[in-house]
Amino acid sequence: MITNEELFKKIIAHAKEYGYVFPSSEIYDGLAAVYDYGQYGVELKNNIKQYWWKSMVQQHENIVGVDSAIFMHPTVWKASGHVDAFNDPLIDNKDSKKRYRADVLVEDFIQKIEEKINKEVEKAKKRFENFDEELYRKTNQRVVDYQNRIDAIRSQLSNLLNNNDLVGLKDLITELEIACPVSGSRNWTDVRQFNLMFATQIGSLADGADTVYLRPETAQGIFTNFLNVYKTGRMKIPFGIAQVGKAFRNEIVARQFIFRMREFEQMEMQFFVRPGEELQWFEYWKETRMKWHLSLGIDEQNYRFHDHEKLAHYANAATDIEFRFPFGFKELEGIHSRTDFDLKQHEQFSGKKMRYFDAETNESYIPYVVETSIGLDRMFLAVLSYAFDEETLNDGTQRVVLRLPVALAPVKAAVLPLVKKDGLPEIAREIMTKLKAVMMCQYDEKDAIGRRYRRQDAIGTPYSITVDNQTKEDQTVTVRERDSMEQERVAIDNLLDYLHLS
Ligand code: ATP
Numbered sequence: 001m002i003t004n005e006e007l008f009k010k011i012i013a014h015a016k017e018y019g020y021v022f023p024s025s026e027i028y029d030g031l032a033a034v035y036d037y038g039q040y041g042v043e044l045k046n047n048i049k050q051y052w053w054k055s056m057v058q059q060h061e062n063i064v065g066v067d068s069a070i071f072m073h074p075t076v077w078k079a080s081g082h083v084d085a086f087n088d089p090l091i092d093n094k095d096s097k098k099r100y101r102a103d104v105l106v107e108d109f110i111q112k113i114e115e116k117i118n119k120e121v122e123k124a125k126k127r128f129e130n131f132d133e134e135l136y137r138k139t140n141q142r143v144v145d146y147q148n149r150i151d152a153i154r155s156q157l158s159n160l161l162n163n164n165d166l167v168g169l170k171d172l173i174t175e176l177e178i179a180c181p182v183s184g185s186r187n188w189t190d191v192r193q194f195n196l197m198f199a200t201q202i203g204s205l206a207d208g209a210d211t212v213y214l215r216p217e218t219a220q221g222i223f224t225n226f227l228n229v230y231k232t233g234r235m236k237i238p239f240g241i242a243q244v245g246k247a248f249r250n251e252i253v254a255r256q257f258i259f260r261m262r263e264f265e266q267m268e269m270q271f272f273v274r275p276g277e278e279l280q281w282f283e284y285w286k287e288t289r290m291k292w293h294l295s296l297g298i299d300e301q302n303y304r305f306h307d308h309e310k311l312a313h314y315a316n317a318a319t320d321i322e323f324r325f326p327f328g329f330k331e332l333e334g335i336h337s338r339t340d341f342d343l344k345q346h347e348q349f350s351g352k353k354m355r356y357f358d359a360e361t362n363e364s365y366i367p368y369v370v371e372t373s374i375g376l377d378r379m380f381l382a383v384l385s386y387a388f389d390e391e392t393l394n395d396g397t398q399r400v401v402l403r404l405p406v407a408l409a410p411v412k413a414a415v416l417p418l419v420k421k422d423g424l425p426e427i428a429r430e431i432m433t434k435l436k437a438v439m440m441c442q443y444d445e446k447d448a449i450g451r452r453y454r455r456q457d458a459i460g461t462p463y464s465i466t467v468d469n470q471t472k473e474d475q476t477v478t479v480r481e482r483d484s485m486e487q488e489r490v491a492i493d494n495l496l497d498y499l500h501l502s
Helices: 006-016 037-060 074-079 102-127 133-139 142-162 166-175 219-223 226-232 278-294 341-350 376-387 424-436 449-459 469-474 491-496
Strands: 021-023 035-037 063-064 087-092 099-101 192-195 198-202 210-214 239-248 264-274 304-309 316-324 328-337 354-357 363-365 368-375 386-394 396-402 414-415 439-445 464-465 476-483 487-491
Touching: 006 087, 006 328, 006 376, 035 037, 035 166, 035 368, 037 063, 037 239, 037 264, 037 376, 063 363, 074 210, 087 102, 099 102, 102 133, 102 142, 102 166, 133 142, 133 439, 192 354, 219 264, 219 341, 264 278, 264 376, 278 304, 278 316, 278 328, 278 368, 304 328, 316 376, 328 376, 328 396, 328 424, 341 368, 368 376, 376 386, 386 469, 414 424, 414 449, 424 439, 424 464, 424 469, 424 491, 476 491, 487 491
Parallel strands: 063 239, 414 439, 414 464
Antiparallel strands: 021 035, 087 099, 087 192, 198 210, 239 264, 264 368, 304 316, 316 328, 328 368, 354 363, 386 396, 464 476, 476 487
16 A cells, blocks of 8 residues: 555656646746646546536536736735735744744644544544544544544634734744654744735836735636626626636645645636525535536545634635645635625725616626636646556556546547558548647557557546447447446447547
8 A cells, every 4th residue: 555645746746747737847847836737637626627617608508707817006916915924823843944824734633633633533444344534533532632632723723823823823833843854853934924926027126116916816807807897797686706726825835736726727716696595506506516526426435524613704615625635635625705895895995886776676786796606727737647547457466547537538539450560550641630620639640559558548648449349330439438448349431429429
């Protein structure tokens, strides 16, 4: 059995070896927490984007999209609260000179206790027949003690963060005797706040340059366009505005590959509703978004909700959809009931009325907002880590296969002439021409057929179509399915139907 850490390393190596994800500017040794997507990565990313867009915009008649600029008027970020409060608490270790997020140090500490619980559970699983995990977690004294400890630390941490108590945070780190993973020492600086926004100048300095920020979220471009879209789109409440685009955060903890990046992409949707109806819609979106994830065919056990107990001052309900990444369950998507906070702030700062006239009730009001916000890159990582599999076959050999959902796979079908002669490449080329008009395909005639299959497995191609001598006689080909490796003879004329993609 390999450890989760080893598995994660393998996934990262595989992503690079097969053209999914490369470190940015690698020839200059890379740039921390910035990544590029390669030839297959860009396809997977586009497919995820499209799968999201179709389900959110195309399938909801009352949701439309926008594509707003990354630069925005600086006052936007004052109104949204980002200038004053988009901070992370940072702490430095004086010996290693390494910088950490204070809350992440505490979270990592909690995770270690969680691992202890998991070990106890695994041990017990082996010991007892008909093992009831839920009951065991509730009744085993050692597990209960660990869990109580976790709950106590979590609640203390969230109180300190909500009260902005930096001294208390440092005290907690000291009390838990947390040491720097690099130096092993507990020689910490005080905790300081660090704003996550990247700032730059617009215009030349001579004509009075202004500080602008690279947007840390796409949502504000939706709020600032609320009036434009509502009026020009003749939208009726409840309605939504969706956007996919880049966001930038100067993250202190730059690790875990594409889980936490400094430049990343978000897929966000703000749903505008009548005041008082927001909690119903919050439940609707919670359920709808979970269904979206499950519709990809990824097992349910990889997902869980994490409802927020302590809410941000502007929210009246919030939950995360967490995914089982190789390093544990972590946030993949956030669903938040944000009240009328953002529009109200923009009304105050801009002096423009950010209101909706409701013809049904004859009232004018600031709508309430339920938002769904998912990181495209995190979704990419979730899909990739779910799909990665090292399988030992019946004959004892191993293959690496990416079991990507068909809808997301970069290449849907590979067209392979069995040999490079006897007219087989010509027939394969004809099939290729037909299929590539409809789906992403790849032609490959190099190496033995077994090796070509392995190559397609490693990039996650669901179907491999092989042209052999029998094809010349009866116009059929073999179609090999990636996961089962089963092969079936299919008439060339029926190929598109067979692939369910015509
Ligand atoms: P975290 O607690 O992990 O920093 P967050 O709660 O700050 O995330 P939100 O502000 O709610 O995240 O952003 C919405 C989504 O954007 C997240 O659920 C995540 O998928 C994605 N996201 C946020 N920060 C990053 C990042 N640095 N790199 C990649 N994706 C990110």
